[in-house]
Amino acid sequence: MTEQEVFQQVVKILTPYVKNQEALDQVAMGTNILEDLKVNSARLVDVVLAFEDEFDIEIADEDVDKVNAVGDAVTLILQKVG
């Protein structure tokens, strides 16, 4: 998978949880998931489950802590998909 393909899937998975439409319209690798996209932190658990299902990978809790921006999620997923 290319970085661009993963990026698009990540954005698609995040979309229902995003509360800031403007930030979503301009989303880039550096966009912060909680602070820019205003995703409810309580729902991150569900976002991670969706990543796992979509890419057929397992993401440990420690890995999740390092994901702040969309790009962090993309990098993590590319590593796991490998």
Add this chain to the structure above:
Amino acid sequence: MTERVVVTGMGVVAPNANGTQAFETALRKGHSGLRRNEAMIEHGFGCHVAGVPQGVDALAESSFDEEVLLAMNQSHRYTAVAALEAWLDAGLERPAADDDRVDWDTGAILGTGIGGMDTTAAKVVPLVNAKKVRRLGSTSVEQVMASGISARVSGLFALGNQVTTNSSACSTGTEAVADGCRRIRDGLAKRMLCGGAEAASHYIWAGFDSMRVLSRPFNDEPEKASRPMSASAAGFIPGSGAGVLVLESLSSALERGATIRAEVAGVAVNCGGHRGGGSMTAPNPSGVARCIADCLTDAGLTGADVGAINGHLTATGADPKEVGSWSRALGRGPGELPWITSTKSMIGHGLGAAGALECVASVLMTERGFVHPSINCEDVHPEIEPFASSIPHELQELPELDTVIKAGFGFGDVNATVIFRRWQG
């Protein structure tokens, strides 16, 4: 000075119709919403028929935010769709999600009999047993908890008064109306969304099938399977859905120029103590009689004032006893008993939703002046035969009808009764 309480809005998701207009049409025409149920057949139930609302997901998807929908199981969707209809019907504005104001004067009592059993059975139990707890995700608790449906609605409408889920088995929805009415009378709220919901899940219905209280002989004729008051009644047919009524203080309704659909003239709840013939699953006739009498007293009415009865009438062996109880409690014998009808004949037994769905039907009858047919009882039960002239086999247009009494008698020997009166203005 206690407030009078009126109904200013209603919403319904029922096996035979969604929306109060379609529901009224279906009731008038005697349309059944009962159908073959594949899940029951596949899992070897004795009963193969159930009442399930149609097309609710499409309604929910067009009404609610995508993220919220991810946390809304069936009973959440039923409740939210019905509550939204009721809210708008009451002429209230739906608050925007980013509007931070709270409506401190409006609350909700929205009950259920069983709660999020569908989610428990489909997700919690299998995943936990497979030691995959983390796969439940963040939305599991709010869908499983009994108060999920009221908690969901509170967020949709920024409710700031009491928000709770009551539970009293088959009398749940009627009890919710009674309790909401009392809160408003006491001046503790101006408006209460009252009603109940139940999901459509074979897991919910399994226990009833096992105790052989669900009807089996009419599996090939689903629309004929729910037969309250008939000689061939053989148990109830499970139903599902949601009904919501906006109860409001008369002063609040008048102040904002709301359209008043009916008055909640009297309420009563009690239990029969599992004595005097009562048990976990059968009502104590004395308890039933007292509940009806208390409701009449609360309304300042007598049995002679009642124009129609919307009974509990589930099509079990209790039906004949119930008709006898109504007759004694209202003091009206054969030939004098008011019209007595069972909405369950068309929509089955909605359990936690039953009382709510049937209260909506009762308000429609009061407001519009009709009594809907009680279908599938052309063969009246021999013990009910003396009262046969009180059973509407066809729609009855009754422009003079102004007082309808609704009761539910639930497992646990619990009773709830409400009297609706036409609002004269």
